[in-house]
Amino acid sequence: MCVAIPGVITQINDNNTATVDFNGNLVNAATGLVDVSIGDNVLVHAGCIIQKVSKSEAEEILDIFKEIEELS
Template identity: 40%
Template structure:
């Protein structure tokens, strides 16, 4: 299964690189597939590439769904052996 995570572009660098904040994690990603993306835009990031520019509402909804999935996993899956 592939998953693209929404993130907000915090800085665009020379060339096609940008710093993106994805759920609090900051990563450098390629904007080669979304050359129209600008600082402040939200992009879906997959495998180190911005693959689509999305609006803030769509980003917020996707983040909410990802957080729900995380909560479901915490409730449904047993903790690994040796975990406190």
């Protein structure tokens, strides 16, 4: 099973990466698997953008992670 974290693309870089904002944490992720644009909500796993998602889907995933964190 893979767990992917949602974030928002803030910048497209020249080296086939994008800067992704994860709640204030900026990380570079590979863009080779998905065609992305600034402002897209994306899922990132192991440093690779694996899927674009709607804003509502991203928020739902983050809510689920928050619920899981509260259980531990």
